[in-house]
Amino acid sequence: MTPDDLDTRLAELPRSVAPSRDLWPDIAAAVEPPTTRWWRWAPPVGGLLAAAAVLWGFLSAPPAPLSPPDWAVQMRLANEALEATLMARDDLDSAARAEIERNLGVIDQAIAECEAALAEHPDHPDVAKALSLAWSSRIDVLAGVIGTHP
Amino acid sequence: MSAAHSRRLEDATARLIEAAARGEHNAFEALYREHVGIVYALCARLAGDNRLAEELTQQVFVRAWQRLSGFRGGSFRRWLRRIAVRITLDDRRSHQRRRARVTLGETDRPIDAPDPCVAPDGARLDLERAIARLPPKARHILVLATIEGWSHAEIAGFLGVAEGTSKAQLHRARQLLQEALS
Numbered sequence: 001m002t003p004d005d006l007d008t009r010l011a012e013l014p015r016s017v018a019p020s021r022d023l024w025p026d027i028a029a030a031v032e033p034p035t036t037r038w039w040r041w042a043p044p045v046g047g048l049l050a051a052a053a054v055l056w057g058f059l060s061a062p063p064a065p066l067s068p069p070d071w072a073v074q075m076r077l078a079n080e081a082l083e084a085t086l087m088a089r090d091d092l093d094s095a096a097r098a099e100i101e102r103n104l105g106v107i108d109q110a111i112a113e114c115e116a117a118l119a120e121h122p123d124h125p126d127v128a129k130a131l132s133l134a135w136s137s138r139i140d141v142l143a144g145v146i147g148t149h150p
Numbered sequence: 151m152s153a154a155h156s157r158r159l160e161d162a163t164a165r166l167i168e169a170a171a172r173g174e175h176n177a178f179e180a181l182y183r184e185h186v187g188i189v190y191a192l193c194a195r196l197a198g199d200n201r202l203a204e205e206l207t208q209q210v211f212v213r214a215w216q217r218l219s220g221f222r223g224g225s226f227r228r229w230l231r232r233i234a235v236r237i238t239l240d241d242r243r244s245h246q247r248r249r250a251r252v253t254l255g256e257t258d259r260p261i262d263a264p265d266p267c268v269a270p271d272g273a274r275l276d277l278e279r280a281i282a283r284l285p286p287k288a289r290h291i292l293v294l295a296t297i298e299g300w301s302h303a304e305i306a307g308f309l310g311v312a313e314g315t316s317k318a319q320l321h322r323a324r325q326l327l328q329e330a331l332s
Contacts, residue, residue, distance in 0.1 A: 001331045006324060009277050009331075010296050016187030017194065019204050024182055027208050031215040032175045077169055078176040084162035085184055139176050146183040 072115075075135035082142040096145075103141055110134045163226055171218040178218075181226075182211055188227060189234050195293045196238040198282035206241060210234045231298065235308065242286060280330040288323035295320050 086092070086100070114131035121127050163184070169177035189210050194203035210233050221229055281289060290309070294300040295316070302320075306313040 001328045003324065003328070006328055006331070007296075009273065013274065013277065013297060015191060015297075017191035018187050019190045019207060020200070021204070023186065023190075023204055023208050023211075024179060027182060027211045027215075028175065028179070030208070030212045031178065074169060074172070074174050075176065077165060078174060078180060081162040081166045081169070081177065082180045085166075085180065136176075139179075143176075143179055143183055146180070 072118075072131060072135065075132070075139070079135060079138050079142065082139060082146065086142055086146055092145075100141070100145055104138060107134060107138045107141065111138065167218065167221060167226060170215070171221070178211075178215055181214075185227065185230055186211075189230055192231055192234045192293070192298065193238050195278075195281055195297065196235065196290055197242070198284075198286070198289060202241075206234070206238050209237050209241075213237060235294065235298075239290065239309070242290075276331060277327075280327050283330070284323050284326055288319045288326065291316050291319040292323035292327070 083104075087097075092100075111131065111134045114127065114134050117127045118124075118131055163181070166177045166181050166184075170181055186207065190203055190207045193206040193210065194200050197203050197206060210230065213233050214230055217233075281292065284292065291305055294305050294308075295302065300308075302313045302316040305311075305316045309316070
């Protein structure tokens with residue numbers, strides 16, 4: 001093998017290699033106090049169903065101007081950043097993108113309904129919890145796709 | 151990727167860093183998902199051991215979380231990679247100290263060859279294995295100089311060796327690789 005051959009092969013090595021397993025759960029356990037992860041206990045679909053059930057009683061009144069709490073703003077921010085990260089990828093085909101956007105659309109509708117309910121009942125803990133679950137579901141969808149397309 | 155997409159990605163990363171520095175775990179998870187591949191690849195090549203590299207990668211992200219408030223902008227990837235280099239080389243030094251307490255006088259030798267990284271072809275697998283089997287110092291300098299693109303001055307400063315030592319180790323590493331792959 002010549003030095004040039006070696007240079008060529010070294011240059012072709014990928015800069016990014018996926019580990020054999022998801023390392024996040026152990027990292028999360030190290031950086032995140034368990035009490036702050038209460039919303040992860042519920043699976044995403046169950047979360048949306050819970051949100052829908054809670055919303056049933058709040059949707060009769062028209063929504064008032066929205067003023068989301070700080071945590072909701074942070075979750076929206078994280079979602080926007082995740083979505084931007086994902087959509088900037090050039091390894092997703094149009095069918096995959098369409099599927100992702102369809103799933104996000106369902107969740108976005110739940111979020112909009114939760115936000116409307118929260119505007120009407122800003123101090124109701126179940127509404128806040130439903131909104132948090134909906135945002136968490138959205139994060140799970142995005143993070144899941146990012147995680148499976150490293 | 152278009153320039154607009156690149157800018158959007160940079161903006162997204164910057165916003166994730168800001169949110170994570172405020173304690174937002176979801177944002178930090180997104181940063182992890184985006185960067186785990188480059189950190190793991192670097193740790194695996196420096197350590198020469200994939201299982202150890204997974205542990206080191208976890209340590210890198212925990213350290214990054216602890217120090218996020220000290221991130222002063224610039225390239226997040228570069229910042230993260232320097233943490234990875236520091237943690238991997240520190241682990242190597244503590245590994246040597248542990249071994250020295252057990253086996254006095256043993257010369258430096260490569261740690262066990264790893265299981266293959268994700269290896270789509272035999273040629274790349276051979277190269278990854280050959281790198282893993284290099285003597286540690288030569289492997290570290292080869293990875294930093296050739297794969298990570300560090301200058302000899304940077305390597306010398308980071309490792310606390312003379313630039314000439316860095317160049318000599320790189321030359322040795324390349325010779326060993328050529329022999330192993332011939």
